[in-house]
Amino acid sequence: MILAEHTRRMSGYSLWVLFFMLAWFAIGSYSQCALSPALKSFIVLKGQGAAGLHDRLKIFLGVGNLAAFLQARVVPEPPCVMLTYWHNHGHHLDCDTNRTWSLYYNLSLQDSEHTAILTVYPDTTGYQIVGGSNKKSKPKKGKRPVVPQAKKEEKVPPKQAAILDEFKQVLSLKKVGRPFIWIFETNWLRVCLRLQLLISSMNLVPAPTPQYCPHDHGWVSRYTKANNLNALCNFVDFTWPTYILALRHLFLTATNLTAQCYVYMHLRRTDMVKDCDSSIEGVVAYVRCILQNVSLPLVFFTDGTPAYAAKLANELHKVYPYPVIYGDSILEPWSRGDNYLRYAVSLAVRQHSIAALERHRLHCKPCKEPLNLSSVAEDYNPLKLVDIAFVFQRPVCSHRAIDGAMGSRCHTQCPDYMRHPLRQ
Secondary structure, three states: HHHHHHHHHHHHHHHHHHHHHHHHHHHHHHHHHHHOOOEEEEEEEEOOOEEEEHHHHHHHHHHOOOOOOOOOOEEEHHHHHHHHHHHHOOOOOOOOOOOHHHHEEEEEOOOOOOEEEEEOOOOOOOOOOOOOOOOOOOOOOOOOOOOOOOOOOOOOOOHHHHHHHHHHHHEEEEOOOOOEEEEEEOOOOHHHHHHHHHHHHHHHOEEEEEOOOOOOOHHHHHHHOOOOOOOOOOOEEOOOOOHHHHHHHHHHHHHHHOOOEEEEEEEEOOOOOOOOOOHHHHHHHHHHHHHOOOOOOEEEEEEEHHHHHHHHHHHHHHHHOOOOOEHHHHHHHHOOOOOHHHHHHHHHHHHOOOOOEEEEEOOOOOOOOOOOOOOOOHHHHHOEEOOOEEEOOOOOOOOOOOOOOOOOOOOOOOOOHHHHHOOO
16 A cells, blocks of 8 residues: 555656656757847848849758848848849849849748848948948849859868858857848858858857758768757748749639649759750650659649740640640749749649659659659659758648658549540
């Protein structure tokens, strides 16, 4: 009897100890990544050259994460400067319009109503200015700009060394509570790895996740293990703007498609034709192999010419017995000649597909076996973007039950697409 009472008391005591340990761990984990709500400073982002929307997203996520750690927000140059004409059928975006980055994606600070990206240049009164060479960026004409890859060098280039010194300056200003404006003029993809190494040597807490850098060679995992951290902190959330979601809804309605009941395919042509076979013959052969066991519509997007896309759609119709939809042509009336807007909508459409096929330099694997929709391989995961450590949110299913190896497929009864309106 006494032993039983003692056991009961010890059990209750153990539960209380376990409760407090879990609470302490949760508070510690939260405080490790908790940020001050005060956003006093700004990083004015310049010198990033001109590239595509995918490339710009990597930069904004990386710089935005660093800015949030510094209690700052990012003020980038407008899309007409940072987006190349190369992916817009040879046309520069108009700088005279009110086109801002919020048209393409929302980047907000976690647990906050504040956006991570601003569009209005801040008033410099009362701010400590760090960096800057007073050069104005203009849209570049001529050959497509090439983003240099990170290289292992013993000597740090002067511009990168300056950025490292500037980071130390703004970090000191942050610690004493003095607001600053950091004119960040070095290409993020060039200096990102060196900033990672500097941050790792300083043992900063909370430590900003050094993600979205090319060729990190496992640096994140090494730093996490060395500093005994479960994970580094990511302070920036990505969501689609309301306009993009509205266009996706219009697209699915116009094509009579159901979420999780179509396959997405993206064909990058303009600067990748030598790196991946996206010829009409090559794509037709690929689709015939990869989709031979699939009975769902194929929706494809491309930055190729309308003539190329129209001919490809016609050839695909001959070998694929289900609807083949050229997505860019459906979105054209709503995008007003902005191919970047169409690309953003296409990524939102991709998010609701059952599988995603990519044909470009970084993802151009030949078809070795047909696609299996009951267990979609990671290479065809529609929730992940190629060449970026980023995962879309899983679509909200109409039913609670979810199946599939990645948990991305809803229990959806797809229509009989042999009688789809687009085939009649």
